[in-house]
Amino acid sequence: MNFPIYYTMSGYRFTIFILIIGSVSPIFSQNHWDDYIAEKNIGNTYQVFGDNVNLRDSSNLNGKVIKKLSLGNQIKILTKTNQILEQNSVKEHWYKVQAGDETGYLWGGLIADYSFPLEDLTILCKNLGIKSGKLELKILRDSKLVSQGSFEVGPMSNETWNHTIYNAKLFSPSPKVLFAIKFLIFSEIEYGYSNEQVFILNQDLKILPQFSWNPGACDPPACAETWLVFPKETLPEDQKLGRKQYKGKDNTIIELMHSFDIDEPNQHDYYQTEYKWNGIRFQKKEN
Incomplete structure (x- = not known):
């Protein structure tokens, strides 16, 4: 099976990474985003x-x-x-x-900041502003509201929005829908970083947040990247990166982070996190 690569980092590993790049990056003043006002794109x-x-x-x-x-x-x-x-x-x-x-x-x-179709539904996304640090979602079917919720995600920008729809049938019993929304979060260390928040819709169409991933980043010499391994997938061995083969596990998403120093080509550190599906939510297990 061809293996899709996603460059992400778990929240706690990203914190470690921020501490690493903090030694080589200038730190902005606290809350340098306070005056930010989310804007819509003219013509869209x-x-x-x-x-x-x-x-x-x-x-x-x-x-x-x-x-x-x-x-x-x-x-x-x-x-x-x-x-x-x-x-x-x-x-x-x-x-x-x-x-x-x-x-x-x-x-x-x-006005919604982002929207996308999902099966017979429409997902509307709203940045509730720097002060609240929340993302609100509304789920529509035939223009009727069927579910909604707001979730703390941090100070958001409107510059980058995207989404991913994952294969919910890889997990048993399957949630109705498994999807993620990607957006930009302001950072103390740098201007911002992309964050992908994973959600499920259960059979009653209730929105349930699961976990968030932060994309890999590089502030030389410190860099990091992450691969996700889903059930029935295999991440092949890479001797150049010092990475062994990882096989997907039933009802589990494996997150593998690779941190490295571009000035030290033989230095490679790996951290593994597993998210085990229990039929209700993905439970985090760190190795």
Whole structure:
């Protein structure tokens, strides 16, 4: 079976790695991201994150209501205004948008930051702002809300979003869906790092967070990379990297981190973490 490689690091191993690169990297002042305001991309299409949302004729709460928008409605960002509103710790710009045949103004806090289809569902993602450090998800089916939840992930940027849908049938009893959302987290050491948060949907469509992975990084001379081994997969031996062969285990995701120093080609350290599926969640086991 061809083996897919994912470059990731577990949370606690990433902490170790940060301590390593801290000796060779300048440390920014604490909370250098405090003034960051998440922004939407001009010209892109997004989905409405709220329900019964007012599309207005001006960029403020006193603007006349042109149209009511529903959860999941599509809108296109035309321009960003200089008007900023903060509500419930979410601080965002107002935008001029196209909603069907109407053009008007909508506050960014009512617009999903990222969305994607998943089987017969749609996943809406919302960055709840630097102050809260939370990610909110809403699950739609036929434009109807079927599940939602907010999860602490840290101070998020809107610069990078992506997702991965994994094969839930590799695990027994299978969750309905196994997926991950990738986003950028601000860091004290560097500008930021990508974080991938894994979720499952159970048979009742409840969102259950599992574990997060942080992509490998390199701040010479210290570097790290990680491979994931799923059931029925094999990570081949690599003598150059000093890595032995790893075979997937039933109902388990193996995470193997490789840390190395580019100035010391014979120095290779490996750390293994296992996530064992118990039918409800992936339980972490460190070796």
